Amino acid sequence: MDEPFYAAYLASSGRADPGRDDILTAHETDPQQAAQDCLKNRDADYVFQKHMPLHMLSHFPLDWAEQAQHFFLLRHPRRVIASYTKVRPDAAVADLGFRAQRQLYAKLTDITGMPPPIIHSEDILKAPKAALSALCRAMDMSFDKAMLSWTPGAKPEDGVWAKYWYDNVINSSGFAPLNPKLPKLSPRYDDILKACEADYAALAQEALNL
Secondary structure (H helix, E strand, O other), rough: EOOHHHHHHHHHHOOOOOOOOHHHHHHOOHHHHHHHOOOOOOOOOOOOOOOOOOOOOOOOOOOOHHHHHOOOOOHHHHHHHHHHOOOOOOOOOOHHHHHHHHHHHHHHHHHHHHOOOOEHHHHHHHHHHHHHHHHHHHOOOOOOOOHHHHHOOOOOOOOOHHHHHHHHHHHHOOOOOOOOOOOOHHHHHHHHHHHHHHHHHHHHHOOOOO
């Protein structure tokens, strides 16, 4: 499931994201129904859901999360800002989601009684098999080598926003090598970067050690 609360977030916040009208037309805008949809297909071995903490507004239901396992994917704020501003150059601090991610991490720890594993994107790119194997162990799952590669192209579960955000993934067939150099940012993003760093650092210190 690809960002099941995105349309509800747009409808509630009034935010003008790229493709807003198409997203509101094609996807569920009622957060209560989106929460129910997250509990569908529970007879399957696994149901993978990608959520964005920014989308989980304070009045959206979160009780469904008690019945799910969770992990957090963490990325350096310089990399997030460089990627995000290619589509939205007028990004604000809240758009990057680091404060929302830290807050959701605390909420899910309270709800489930244990802190969700955090995996750093850089660790995945450095050593995909080792990193994903560690994540699977942390979640009591079996590693499958099929996690390491895929067929290029759009996927049926992609949201209609894919055409704005997913070009690199759609054109890929596996994990790209890590560029060890952090991207340089325009000085216009200095304040945003500084505002994200504390939340990032707090989450980074909880990340899995490989």
